Amino acid sequence: MELSVTAVILTLTAILCLYYWNNRGRRSRLPPGPPALPLIGNSLHIDKRAPDRSLIQLGRKYGPVFTIWLGPRPAVVLCGYKAVKEALVDQADDFGARGTIPSISKVTNGYGIASSNGPRSRQLRSFAITALGHRGNGTSTLEGFVQQEAETLVEAFTKTQELPFDPTFRLTCATANIMCAVVFGCRFDHTDPKLLALLHMMDENMKVISSPWGQLYDLLPNLLDCLPGPHNRLFENANKIKSFLREMIQLHKDTHREGTPRDFIESFLAKMDEEKGNPRSEFNDENLLLSTFNIFLAGTDTTGSTMRWGLLIFLKYPEVQEKIQSEIDREIGMDRTPCMGDREKMPYTNAAIHEIQRYANIIPLNLPHTVTRDTEFRGFLIPKGMLVIPLLSSVLYDPSCWETPKSFNINHFLDERGQLKHKDAFLPFSIGNRMCIGEKVAEMQLFIFLTTLLQKFTFRSPVEPSAIDISPLSSGFSTLHHPYQLYCIPRRPARRPASE
Incomplete structure (x- = not known):
């Protein structure tokens, strides 16, 4: 038994030494x-x-x-x-290809x-x-x-x-229904069992992929594929979500007619x-199937999460x-529903939403x-196929670009005249030829949802603002906030004085 264990150790050592020897030249720079x-x-x-x-x-x-080395493979980090x-x-x-994440690739x-x-x-x-630009x-x-x-x-x-x-x-239902409109051309009632099941699976997957189990899977996928654990729920849920999407795609195929497409699936079928x-x-x-999967999941979670961060920040800073x-x-x-045409006339609101996106730092890695x-x-040589991590958190919190990077500060986006100020380092959707394609759809949701809610309600916390913690709970794949509750007080139009 001892001999076999020794043989295994010697074999693994020899393999590692051989791997290092064969790659030493490429890694030297x-x-x-x-x-x-x-x-x-x-x-x-x-x-x-974190x-x-x-x-x-x-x-x-x-x-x-x-x-850095992510398990047995190296990666270059950009800060x-x-x-x-x-x-x-x-x-x-040179840097425009998508790197492989084992959990997503599976x-x-x-x-x-x-x-x-x-x-x-x-x-694609x-x-x-x-297709999304036309709708956004x-x-x-x-x-x-x-x-x-x-x-x-x-x-x-x-x-x-x-x-x-x-x-x-409630916020997740709202953003999910917008993505339903984008990809399916319809919405679901907030009590619909199909919608509820989808949201449960998406929430569970985001928690798993942001947890140590999810990160461990991406480090050692071959090993964890053989082991039980919460990471397996990722793939069970993904398969169920894909089954639902296949049903929706088949329904579109059965009713597909020539003409102006109503949604992403119809556009793709055309x-x-x-x-x-x-x-x-x-x-x-x-x-x-997989493009619909990408758009629906990414658009629902990131925008919903940003709005939850926004309401938490409003509780912390009632003056905002x-x-x-x-x-x-x-x-x-008080009577008209906000529209995108209002945004340019509202620099403070626009700046506040920008700062919520920066501070929330939804996809930090x-x-x-x-x-x-x-x-x-x-001056370095990065070999073909090397994984590269453009650390988005380091951009949104770059001290050379932001006056108070670790604090929520609307003045990051306001000039001395109180007008919206453009900042090159504001990259919540990343940058370059692989940046998020749903930027315009997300911006529309954030502006209309948040302004409509603040038009109708004032939000208060059951605890004092000074006791509210807006630091991240965790920041794996996604940045999660601490759980919180709020209550909303309906706003009423101010009474005008009676004319004399």
Whole structure:
């Protein structure tokens, strides 16, 4: 028995030495980084509940471009606005491919918008940007969907009768229904069992993927595929969500008619018909399924999470609520539903929403990239296929770009005249040719939902504002806030003095 154990150890050591020897030349010009252990890499250097903060600390020691080992594979981390912009914009062709995340790759297998590369990615992204842009430009029927859903949200909040409640479910229903409008052309009642099941699975998956179990899977996928644990729920839920999407796609196929497409699925089906004779076309059933999967899940969770952060911040800083409400009263009034045309007239509200997005830092690690060829970058050589992490948290909290990066500060986005101020480092949707394609849809939801809610309600916390903790609870794949409750007090139009 002892002999066999010794043989295994010697074999593993020989394999590791051979791997190191074969790759020593390619790694000799990699950026510096902390020493790594065999198999587990730098996992001991990284706080599983706040990996982005651990990476920022390593960046202070090793510089804005450094190497870490994610289990047995190396990755280059980019810290700060200058390094991220230089890579993703100035050298976009080199850094423009999507890096592999094992948990996501197991679900998508390289299909869909988010995980694909090469011609597949170019075709799907170009199509999706056009399809979503048509629905997100503020003049299409999508704005009507958002306004309708905002009114439904007001009704749901009114039913709480000024009692404390957790807004998570109601806000997630609202953002999910907007994504339903985008991809399916319809909405669901907030009590619909299908919608409730979807939201439960999405919430569970986000918690798992942001947990130490989810991070451990991405470090050692081959090992964890053989073990029981919460990480397996990711794939069970993903398969159920894909089954639901297949049903919706089949329903669209059964009723598909020529004419102006009503939603993303109809647009994709029309493109499939158009490209039937093209052997290089990527418009097929698998890419339709996974692209729909990408858009629906990403759009629902990120926007819903940002709104939850926004309400929490309003509870912490009631004076921010009051200033937004004053702007609403002045520019919109109490009776008309806000629209995107109001945004340019409301610089304080616009700045507050920008600062909520910056401070919330919803996707702190960003989605990884990879280099398409051996790439020279700041005096280092990054080999083709190397994973690259453009650390979004380090941009949104870059002390060289923000006066008080760790504090919520609306003045980050207001100039001396009180007008909205553009900031290059405001990149909640990332930057470059792999930035989020749903930016316009998200901006519309955030503005209309938050202004409609503050038009109708004043939000208060069951605890004093000074006791509210707005620091992150955890920041794995997504930045999660501490649980909270609020109660909403209906606002009434101010009485005008009787004319004499």
